[in-house]
Amino acid sequence: MELDLNLKYGFIKLKNMSSFIIEGGHRLKGNITPQGAKNEALQVICATLLTRERVTIENIPDILDVNNLIELLHDLGVEINKIESGVFTFKSENIDISYTETEEFRRKSASMRGSIMLAGPLLARFGEVVVPKPGGDKIGRRRLDTHFNSLMKLGADLTNDEKNQLIRLSATKLKGKYILLDEASVTGTANLIMAAVLSEGETVIYNAACEPYIEQLSRMLVRMGARIEGIGSNKLFIKGVTSLNGCKHRLLPDMIETGSFIGMAAMTESELTIRNTSIENLGIIPESFRRLGITIEQRGDDLYIPSQKSYTIDSFMDGSILTISDAPWPGLTPDLLSVMLVVATKAKGSVLIHQKMFESRLFFVDKLIDMGAQIILCDPHRAVVIGLDERFYLRGTTMTSPDIRAGISLLIAAMCADGVSTIHNIDQIDRGYQDIDKRLNELGASIVRK
Missing domain, CATH: 3.65.10.10 (Enolpyruvate transferase domain)
Structure with missing residues (x-):
């Protein structure tokens, strides 16, 4: 991989398309702080x-x-x-x-x-x-x-x-x-x-x-x-x-990173503390993950996610299947629906993910289906996820990241999958997540950049 070091500003610009090699099954433990938004x-x-x-x-x-x-x-x-x-x-x-x-x-x-x-x-x-x-x-x-x-x-x-x-x-x-x-x-x-x-x-x-x-x-x-x-x-x-x-x-902490880390902790059965999240600016993000069954504790301005062997998707009061959809603020940001969809694949229960604001953001689900997820893509906007709980585990595979948010979602899936996964075109992930491989490896992940 060829790097162009910009000495004036001190950041690295990736010139060639890179890949991640991820060994799944590693639990994370420790503290992580979201980057600036x-x-x-x-x-x-x-x-x-x-x-x-x-x-x-x-x-x-x-x-x-x-x-x-x-x-x-x-x-x-x-x-x-x-x-x-x-x-x-x-x-x-x-x-x-x-x-x-x-x-x-x-x-x-x-x-x-x-x-x-x-x-x-x-x-x-x-x-x-x-x-x-x-x-x-x-x-x-x-x-x-x-x-x-x-x-x-x-x-x-x-x-x-x-x-x-x-x-x-x-x-x-x-x-x-x-x-x-x-x-x-x-x-x-x-x-x-x-x-x-x-x-x-x-x-x-x-x-x-x-x-x-x-x-x-x-x-x-x-x-x-x-x-x-x-x-x-x-x-x-x-x-x-x-x-x-x-x-x-x-700048505020990045709410999308915070949501991504919540999803990672849940999928990998990890104990994680997300530091300095500016909770008052997260809106309904924590509660939306709680509806998927994830335990989240507020400790000052930090979010603590304990290790969970399993989590159960909530349902509406009349017993109907839970629907999670995006909406303009203070509704749920569309940037986290891809992460929530992946998190639901390992939950117990079913959920309808309704992406109202962008019609092509769910097209990455075919990669999750190849990994063993049970997902029905109804149309460009809606997908039904049938959580596998502990009945079946995602399996490692080779994928290509189509955009930033799908990229981080595929990385989360790979981190909890059986075996080794490869994600190509990770420049898409680098567009939105700073040193994500290094930061997660420090917590116990196994991610190699090629």
Whole structure:
């Protein structure tokens, strides 16, 4: 595997597709701390473009998606310095907006979905931006209408270059307006907030996403001098200002990692303490795992999962089969449904997993079926899992990770399976999980990177 060491920022970028070799059946024991939140990092790093002053961000995870975005900002002219592990400063004083017209910018932007959140801040500050069609997970249709329609309502003109798959936005001056979002898109809300804070007049955003990471972005912008009311609700009131200041901001722990570790502990019959989880920002995640029969104890800001030989899926009060589905916050995040589906394969009982928000996220279940899981894929959105309990164990096999969340789910399955499993294309996992093999091996796992 060829590595390109970026000495300036101190992180490693994987160039060739790698694999994990996992020996199943090893129990984990000890403490593990979630990394900084990936989705929040992508938002607040883009927000540093809104000011000429220095912004310090702490607890940044060393993962591919975030590292690629940091590199893209550097190419735009942002002065970036690594203070220590996970702590960076960003100073967007000398931005080369002409770089957005280059083929290199288009190529790099198109490789990551988080690049779409450059649109709001660059448009608000410079009056123009070029947006290539972004990349990211192949988990179904993820439309961008919410982003562009909202920016157009603030006064932006849009030109669609279908041949080159480019969107051009320009505006002499953005002006605040009442905007009812057609969906509570997280990245769409983030983009609109970042554009609105420098717009003229007041912007009202109704049906806004209100998850903790949007709260974090909003509070960071307020510390920078933005005027935002209604933070934490689905109706935001933003009075535009002419400029923003620098600030210091610390990322929340990643709730998806926390949920993934709960699933790992359950599947491998492990005793695990997940440290510093920011429990008040986990929403219904712990309770959703409890409904699968997993014992979770709250100890201060830590979650303790004792070793369990087996766990039984709950049912509804009328005795009908349990349904677990995703929903906009404060509902269950869709990023954890893949993990919960895997966890259910070893439980006692049955559950319907209903993935409402993305239509292709359940297509990895064929790999679990090859491992011996009993799953009925009803359609692109629904799967019935019949828990095997101790009647049968998953068996090791060779798989390929299709996206971040399916990748970590397959890793969890492999860790509890009989025999050895191989997971190819683990760059997908590295996009969202920092040093996951090293951290789990320290707890007793057997994972080799090839």
